[in-house]
Amino acid sequence: MAHFQNLHSWALSPREAVELQRSLRGKVRIEPLGREIGTIAGADISFDKFSSTVYAGIVVLRLPSLEVIEEVGVRSEAQFPYVPGLLSFRETPPLLEAWAKLKCEPDAVMLDGQGIAHPRRVGIASHFGLIVDRPALGCAKSVLVGRYVEPEREPGSWTPLVHQGETVGAALRTKAGVQPVFVSPGHLIDLQGAIALTLRCCKASRVPEPTRLAHLLVNAVRRGERTIDELDRTPRQDSLFD
């Protein structure tokens, strides 16, 4: 069962959340990966319009095969509104509930959002990474802050995402003929590592597999096509051999 540290309270006002981000900023470590990544988790949440009920899920994949080795999901209540720049205060609590259900311990985690490509350099990937103390990266479908020039058409090509004169991420072409995704290191990984890891997670879609599969999982749970109970008691093939 994957665990995590209680760094702080989640009962905060938006104003207090901003102050907390300022204090967390100095704890974020952007550095080369410390070891090889053999498993990576994708995390995402889904919810009904006009409802505070949220479904959080995590899918763990093995690299380089991209086979799914574990899936967990939870239903929870959002306690914080969506505010640009404060996304982690809305999504992290439910995601941690799901994280706590994991039987395996992923070597890294990919979040649907930004890492340090954030106004105060503490996007959800940085915040989540700090709490679970694992290499974390953000792979977003759009930009929060920063400017970039369109990367070349070839998959794998990228251009720096620059904010206030600092390279905080990259516009990465994961597939020809589609918009780039925005990758940024979150914690315990650097930009080079985040880009390389994201590319290792790409198959046929614009969005890398961890995030894509986590998205499909939480939507299926929200629609009742899959149940949390089913997930709780369906051990993955691999876990039988662990």
Next chain:
DNA sequence: GCGACAG
């Protein structure tokens, strides 16, 4: 004051 604004 105006425009921007992850999910």
Next chain:
DNA sequence: ATCTTGTCGC
């Protein structure tokens, strides 16, 4: 994020 079907193209 979510609301929603078909449709154009490889």
